[in-house]
Amino acid sequence: MKVLIVLDDIDHCDHLEYLAGDLCWFGKGSRVIVTTRNRHLIEKDNAIYEVPTLPDNEAMQLFNQHAFKKEIPDVCFKKFSLEVVNHAKGLPLALKVWGSLLHKKGLTQWRRTVDQIKKNSNSEIIEKLKISFDGLEPEEKEIFLDIACFFRREKRTKVMQIVESCDFGAEYGLNVLIDKSLVFISKDDTIEMHDLIEDMGKYIVKMQKHPGERSRLWDVEDFAKVMVDNTVSSLNNNSTHIPKTYILICYVDS
Known part of the structure; x- marks a missing residue:
């Protein structure tokens, strides 16, 4: 049978072996896509794509989609949007979390929250990034x-x-x-x-x-x-x- 399998955020070789140990398990034309923070797990494979951080324009679009549910920010929030996007340095996780955090917030709340983001990164982001450290x-x-x-x-x-x-x-x-x-x-x-x-x-x-x-x-x-x-x-x-x-x-x- 021809299949498409996506294994997201794999961090142990056992998981990869158990779920998709050999391509001969699947029909001709099948594709197995693996995302991981550990390059060592996929070194034997010859089709590795290193995902870069987002360029500025795409980072702004992603942030706006979560903060405003549209690609163009409201004029009065544009300055703060730029500050958040610049601080995220193209990291999608940060853009999504911070955009969702600011969604439907008023201008005063935006100002306070953006100042807080610049001083201390959101604990939700830190905890998700900490997964790599814990391993x-x-x-x-x-x-x-x-x-x-x-x-x-x-x-x-x-x-x-x-x-x-x-x-x-x-x-x-x-x-x-x-x-x-x-x-x-x-x-x-x-x-x-x-x-x-x-x-x-x-x-x-x-x-x-x-x-x-x-x-x-x-x-x-x-x-x-x-x-x-x-x-x-x-x-x-x-x-x-x-x-x-x-x-x-x-x-x-x-």
Whole structure:
């Protein structure tokens, strides 16, 4: 029998094997479409399409469809629509969630909500993106959090040297993060990630509520508070749940 099968958001090889292990299971002309955040699962296949983020015009159309149920925004909301779309950086999930959040809201609510979006990414988006993080091994999680908190836009060689000094398998760990679409290498050999992926990493660290109990500090005000309150001692706990890597980078404006 000729079939069309779509397997969405597959993250384990067992799922793929059980549901569509071999094309000979299906009739001639059948098609199996698999979407995944883990490139490693489909490396043996020769018809891989890497889905890019949306270009600006398509991103605006998608956002408008969810916010206004039409492709052209109302004039009074146009400025705020542009701000939201620019912040989403072409990520369809963010455009859909934020568009639905703003649907049927008045101008005052739009203004407040857009300001909040720009300060803190929506928790619904973060939780959905966190699925990829949850599937990582402990060492891979530590490498990802270090990159999200400190090393975005840093040269790959520099980051690898630092990570290796912490007894982590740097090269393998980075390749896993790339395969999981959590980071990518830019043309100038720096490590990059989507803004919302970075937000997700910092959100995970901030869930350790008090700054002195967090595994990483990157905000100058948080660091100052920890030093003044003398609460950094929690980082010296011998608990196996405390990561090996504690790095602080401070940038001082000239």
